[in-house]
Amino acid sequence: LMVWLRRCTHYLFIVVVAVNSTLLTINAGDYIFYTDWAWTSFTVFSISQTLMLAVGATYYLTFTGVPGTATYYGLIMTVYTWVAKGAWFALGYPYDFIVTPIWLPSAMLLDLAYWATKKNKHSLILFGGALVGMSLPLFNMVNLITVADPLETAFKYPRPTLPPYMTPIEPQVGKFYNSPVALGAGAGAVLSVTFTALGCKLNTWTYRWMAA
Numbered sequence: 001l002m003v004w005l006r007r008c009t010h011y012l013f014i015v016v017v018a019v020n021s022t023l024l025t026i027n028a029g030d031y032i033f034y035t036d037w038a039w040t041s042f043t044v045f046s047i048s049q050t051l052m053l054a055v056g057a058t059y060y061l062t063f064t065g066v067p068g069t070a071t072y073y074g075l076i077m078t079v080y081t082w083v084a085k086g087a088w089f090a091l092g093y094p095y096d097f098i099v100t101p102i103w104l105p106s107a108m109l110l111d112l113a114y115w116a117t118k119k120n121k122h123s124l125i126l127f128g129g130a131l132v133g134m135s136l137p138l139f140n141m142v143n144l145i146t147v148a149d150p151l152e153t154a155f156k157y158p159r160p161t162l163p164p165y166m167t168p169i170e171p172q173v174g175k176f177y178n179s180p181v182a183l184g185a186g187a188g189a190v191l192s193v194t195f196t197a198l199g200c201k202l203n204t205w206t207y208r209w210m211a212a
Contacts, residue, residue: 009206010063013059013063013206014060014063014073014076017055017056017059017060018056018073018076018077018080019080021052021053021055021056021077022052022076022077022080022081022084024048024052025045025048025049025052025077025081025101026081026084028045028048028049028101029045029081029085029098029099029100029101029140029143030099031045031099031144032097032099032144032147039180040180042137042140042141042144042180042184043137043180043183043184043187045101046136046137046140046180046184046185046187046188047184047187047188047191049101049103049136049140050106050132050133050136050188050191050192050195051191051192051195052077053073053074053077053103053106053107053132053136054110054129054132054133054192054195054196054199055195055196055198055199055202056073056077056199057069057070057073057074057107057110057132057199058070058110058124058125058128058129058195058196058198058199058200058203059199059200059202059203059206060072060073061073061110061111061114061124061199062121062124062199062200062203063203063206065119067111067112067114067115067119068111069111070107070108070110070111070114071104071107071108071110071111073107074103074104074106074107074108075104075107077103078100078102078103078104081100081101082100085098085099085100094148096146096147096148097147097148099143099144099147100143101140101143102136102139102140102142102143103136105135105139106131106132106135106136106139107132109128109131109132109135110124110128110131110132110196112128112131113127113128113131114128121200124196124200125193125196125197125200126193128196129192129193129194129195129196129197130189130192130193132188132192132195132196133185133187133188133189133190133191133192133193133195134185134188134189135185136184136185136188137180137181137184137185137188138181138185141180141181
């Protein structure tokens with residue numbers, strides 16, 4: 001019975017964590033909709049994506065103990081997001097404007113850190129966390145610059161979920177404007193270590209709950 005309970009709980013938790021991670025980051029590729037605040041939102045969204053990927057993937061990875069599962073988790077998030085972004089296409093947005101956040105390379109680095117350090121959990125937290133935090137903004141910026149005519153398209157198709165009173169009247173050039181990748185990666189490198197540690201802790205709590 002305990003083996004059956006552990007297996008069912010394991011799969012249930014993975015689905016719940018992956019689905020919720022995706023739901024919480026579902027609009028995280030829509031930086032360009034916030035045209036006047038694009039780089040500020042890129043920095044903030046980079047941290048939110050790093051949080052959801054690092055916590056969920058680390059939890060899954062340390063639960064199974066099998067390198068490769070973080071990448072699998074990132075793939076689940078990516079596929080869920082592809083499906084959800086189909087809604088933008090249904091609204092009439094062109095394919096080359098729909099941005100799906102790139103999680104897979106960062107998840108692969110997490111797996112690599114776990115495998116290379118012979119499944120050392122502390123090294124996973126320190127090295128894997130820093131690698132995820134630094135890499136995710138970089139990959140997503142490469143993703144973002146491939147968008148065709150972003151400003152023209154954004155004004156042609158105003159964001160349906162953004163009320164008019166929330167739209168900035170003038171471009172806001174703030175502290176995040178100059179280097180969103182550096183800011184996102186710098187903050188991510190520090191914060192993602194904590195996020196990864198939380199993923200490991202969630203695994204411990206889950207085991208304790210199931211063993212009770």
